[in-house]
Amino acid sequence: MNKVSEVNYKKDLEDNGYTVIETVFSSHEIDIITETIQSKSSSSNITFRKSKDLFAIRQFLKEIPELKTLLFNEKLKEVLRALLGNDSFVVKSIYFDKPEQSNWFVSYHQDLTISVNKKLDIEEYTNWTIKQNQFSVQPPKEILENISTIRIHLDDTNEKNGALKVIPKSHKNGVVRADSIDFQNMNERVCSVKKGGIMIMKPLLFHASNKTINNERRRVIHIEFSNITLPEQLSWSEKNSIN
Template structure:
């Protein structure tokens, strides 16, 4: 996985079998709800804290293969710090401009040196931590559909995570932009400081993704992760 350290992302296709993907999809479909963490529009269906809302997903997602990969690539003592399910329907106009993932999810708003500013979405607090926190975190994106340029595959700027927190206009290697096409059952590992974006969908094919963030760091006194799952 040297490519991850250099480029800020890596793609592993055929990580989950078709049967495993089907079981994940079935668990999500059976849990569709009107709770505050479930957000639905014509262009997007999302579930925040999806592993808490649908706990049967935990054993399906955090299987021995993924645990071994995480340990071999990043080391011990990691835990889930955030999970979201995204369903981008076919022909969706929803898009996300280039950005870095600069916040973590916490239970309450607590004024803490080095942490801020805060935001709040659907009763969920998010705060920007010191950059040292972000540099050790990573994300696993599990693709439940084949994803390519036509249905909103991520675009990334390889190695853009190496210079810390920046504004988009400070990125000088835009010519290296790459589409991250991932097969159904494949996963994408991503550094939070990697600049990434997602375009509108031009095909009828949905793009369903489980976005799982991991950390190995304890928060200062008074702050608590809003969604911590110790799986090891």
């Protein structure tokens, strides 16, 4: 991995809303991660979702805590310190497995919700939902702008197996209705990432993914970070230090 100081990944993240860093994890580390996840795949816990188009694990670090030390290796910690500072913590974690013949297509959207411990009547916190015993809510824009998402790629990912497509700089416009944008005339980029690499993005960046067309799976661990304390009696449901 290039030293974070050698390439201005932080500027890319701030200016374009995303950046890609290769070789954060070795092939051996990825093998251990995938084998550990596979060993848990038969779980019937409510946080596990299985279909022909998707296998997902919500609250991933809670469900498979033994992977925390391996995921937060020295290379990833260096990235976190350089790009996010020393005071960021985990606020959400999800594992996605897009199978080889998946027809799962995701249209352009922003990630507008956070996971919290309870539902409260708080000004500017809207669109409350509960799914799999997990409360989600759309917080004020300032909270969303503070979040950064790291996507750890367990497979080579490109435009043929559902790599994210993004609209660079779209995170700078705040919360925007997707149906108000003509995406066909936008400067779209495909974020190909090699196995063991990571993509870092801002949740307000418009992103999408296509169906798989090359019979190759796409497995990603999605971890969100923030350094903000939520108001009143509200707290992040998955708050977790990186140490």
